Amino acid sequence: MKKAKRPPTRTETLRAKDIMNRHVVAVTPRDKLQAAMELMLDNHVTGLPVLDTAERCIGVISATDILRYEQDNAELVAEATSDVARVFDQMAQRWEDVRLTSYALEKLNEIEVDEIMSRDLVFVRPDTPVTSVAKKMLDQGVHRLLVLDEEKYLLGLVTATDFVRLAAKGAPKKKVAARRPTK
Numbered sequence: 001m002k003k004a005k006r007p008p009t010r011t012e013t014l015r016a017k018d019i020m021n022r023h024v025v026a027v028t029p030r031d032k033l034q035a036a037m038e039l040m041l042d043n044h045v046t047g048l049p050v051l052d053t054a055e056r057c058i059g060v061i062s063a064t065d066i067l068r069y070e071q072d073n074a075e076l077v078a079e080a081t082s083d084v085a086r087v088f089d090q091m092a093q094r095w096e097d098v099r100l101t102s103y104a105l106e107k108l109n110e111i112e113v114d115e116i117m118s119r120d121l122v123f124v125r126p127d128t129p130v131t132s133v134a135k136k137m138l139d140q141g142v143h144r145l146l147v148l149d150e151e152k153y154l155l156g157l158v159t160a161t162d163f164v165r166l167a168a169k170g171a172p173k174k175k176v177a178a179r180r181p182t183k
Contacts, residue, residue: 014129014130014166015126015127015128015129015130016124016125016126016127016128016129016130016133016145016147016156016158017126017127017147017155017156018130019130019133019158019162019163019165019166020126020147020155020156020157020158020162021156021157021158021159021162022155022156024049024154024156024157025039025043025045025048026048026049026050026051026057026154027039027048027049027050027051027061027113028050028051028052028053028113029050029052029058029059029112029113029114029117030112030113030114031112031113032108032109032110032111032112032113033061033066033069033108033109033111033112033113033116034108034109035109036048036061036066036113037063037066037108040063046062046063046064046143047060047061047062047063047144048060048061048062049146049154049157050113050114050117051154055153055154056151056152056153056154057121057123057146057148057152057153057154058117058119058121058152059113059114059117059118059119059121060117060118060121060122060146061113061116061117061118062118065116065117065118066108066116069111069115069116070107070108073107121146121148121152122136122140122142122145122146123145123146123147123148124136124145124146124147124148124158125147125148125149125150126147126149126155126156130158130163130166133145133158134163137158137160143159143160144157144158144159144160145157145158145159
């Protein structure tokens, strides 16, 4: 006798579009690093998609990218007494101390996002099963995935928090329209 096939679980039927955050703040390649950092702080996020003039996603900028750039370009001796910030290194999966120097205050308002953004997009399509989304996040060592259509228009983001919400509540959150920041 053949065993009856069990119906799929809710998690097995959910797609990226069902759990993604559609309220996404983004920057342009010409925005300054200082403005990107302020948007991250104001919106309690650690990374932003970078959209071109046609609104297509062409990169991602993270707080870690900016802090590392600042650290690599600061004058080490003159800045020896600067403050220290804690930054999570996604690749190493640990917190690291990063010096905050006067370089950031002076130069980050002159440097464009385009200069340090990552152009390697890690993304999924809206119909990607959430189990595949989770696996890709683990395999790539990232805490967020872009959800893009075939033409690389940003539809939303899936973050580790979305999976925590799914596990805690068992249901996707309400949907809100994607938006660009107003200037």
